Amino acid sequence: MSPSAPSAPGGAPPPFAVGLLGHGTVGSAFDELLAQRAQEIERFNGRRPVVSGVLTRSRGSFQEVLAGADLIVELMGGIEPAREYLLTAMRAGKDVVSANKQLLSQHGEELFETARQHGVRLRFEAAVAGAVPVVRVLEESLSATPIERIHGIVNGTTNFILSEMGHGRTYDEALAEAQARGFAEADPSDDVSGRDAAAKMAILARLAFGTPVHLEDVRYEGIEHLQLDDLAYARELGLGLKLVGSAERRDGGLSVHVYPTFLYSGHPLASVAGPFNAITVESETITEITLSGPGAGGRQTASAVLGDVVSVMTGGARPPAPPLALEMITDVHSAFYLHFDVADRPGVLAKITQVLGDHEVSIGSVVQRGSGEGARLVMVTHPVLESGIRAAIARVAEFDFVRSPPRMIRVIAEEFM
């Protein structure tokens, strides 16, 4: 109980005072949801949560909101002043809840370290996958189960666009449709570049593996350069295309990346269509569990934030543990889809496979198809180091019969799992 919380009449426990920073779409949805659910939360927890103060750009004082609060909820977004407010709140001994993925992915260690030093809780379920409770599940499962790998579809905008492209629309048509339906911003670059997904994977990897991971440690590629014919060939090979974030133990280190990825049809993420999020957690003990649901809308995000508030009220969260140190590995093995646009001449396939073989790239399947004066060669490789395949592709690109830059896309294929 905070000394600043006023006593309720009649000896009942005082309300649990929530100071709210930010009152945009998510902030106002949170404010409304908290009022709706306050009675039910009191029934379970013995105290009624109330919003004790609100800070927006145009009204309120941070110091007053802080002084009157048991807990601070930050829904402003952006780096500053959100970072400074959260650090100040934790130094004042207040628990904090945030939905700010930019801040957590770029300044996570500073926030975790401050929470640890001051013995307060830092909760951020809403920063990753909206109402899909992956943060909670990772935190609580972490000490019971050593996690080996996470694969996630953590950006609903790109998943919607790829679903539409799977139905034959071009990238531009699919993006326009996403914008018309409110799934994509007017400037979609943070989503389609993979950067938003990379920020979320940094947060998930930090949680799952206990090692500091920041946005700049995450390699990512977006979906802007994908071609419709790649999707058509992949369908022939029984593969579907998703923007997949992966965080996995590799060679004693940790690899975190976001790439467009072909998945075999039985993979738990393969059937996730439209503006949805899904995360698969693999470990030897639990084998594999998958969590899925809608990407973040205002009410879903508000619900995740309120869940964090309730978990602080029930005492169900701890200050973060000290970090471990796994080395970040960037050159990892993977299967690849390759697409070559070549002149239709004798000996072309032999020359390409010779170069691939020189770089120890072994081919699992090939589709060759004429296209007028040229031919398309589509291959799926067995797992190979990324550096090796990039070197091989660079050599192939130098042949005079290659008519446009070769394309490569990562593959998660059943036979290699």
Add this chain to the structure above:
Amino acid sequence: MSPSAPSAPGGAPPPFAVGLLGHGTVGSAFDELLAQRAQEIERFNGRRPVVSGVLTRSRGSFQEVLAGADLIVELMGGIEPAREYLLTAMRAGKDVVSANKQLLSQHGEELFETARQHGVRLRFEAAVAGAVPVVRVLEESLSATPIERIHGIVNGTTNFILSEMGHGRTYDEALAEAQARGFAEADPSDDVSGRDAAAKMAILARLAFGTPVHLEDVRYEGIEHLQLDDLAYARELGLGLKLVGSAERRDGGLSVHVYPTFLYSGHPLASVAGPFNAITVESETITEITLSGPGAGGRQTASAVLGDVVSVMTGGARPPAPPLALEMITDVHSAFYLHFDVADRPGVLAKITQVLGDHEVSIGSVVQRGSGEGARLVMVTHPVLESGIRAAIARVAEFDFVRSPPRMIRVIAEEFM
């Protein structure tokens, strides 16, 4: 900290003493996993968990195990003496963890009430869906989000059998395969009758809706009577067959049941194949989230039990809240698949549809097919009260042109969602 826990040397916090009741498959897997993970758990929680005593049929004393423990883990199974031990432990002020679905589904209110009276925690993640953390998610989301409906595939054995039947095997062949692969017991009746799933749905419904629900409140049907041709017709209609448990608010009350159910192909549970579990939670706020993973094996169950132990150590669980009281509703609206085996005569379809219409059963689609001297009529209805369709079917069964008992199977169809 329990007064009975011995102090560790050097002023470090004493270990967290776990008294273990039962040392079969799950008990020994838990014992082993706890030893493997003790150091990591200590890193996060400041105390190291140890198994301080074990009770089996042949060794140990319950009173001694209880006296030396901070927390009791019950992995014996069955009703007695598990029930008496858990009640005694809670009355002695100890937190308890159990994986015992029979006990929780038949004596849940007594256990919840005892936990509430004595202010102790009662955790049971492993009793429902193995390593799939649905109990935790429901408990923690409950006060933030009013849940409207849960659909679950909560029995891996029957899901495996139905997957095999979907590939053209008969029920008997599929059951034999499940037994050969260790997914079904020698006596599979608890699984194939739907009773095991009903017990789990009782526990889930209690959690999600805060209302006492016991096994005897749950209507259930099994999969023993399903016919291969029902599956074939359903495929033509774009539907797949699962044993689905449902708990939902209906007409101000609560309906909980387990039935073989046809799902449209886009439903989140439709793609769950093999010995897996999956649960979909729907609410207005979060729309819909789905959790899936392997059905319970020894190590998955042990992992869920250890997760419960860790959540007690972190203080992240509360004694149960007092129950609410929603009325149990048994006669609910649903769409149905109907199968009639009739003599191939003029006027048959008209007579059947006349009877259905008299009972306000409206038909969404019909497939008619000759089969030598007879014909098969397959229909999918629009949503209708179960009592209404049962009355209609009973009337149809009296016609002399009906050659075998009509069959009906519940449908969850996209156009009605």
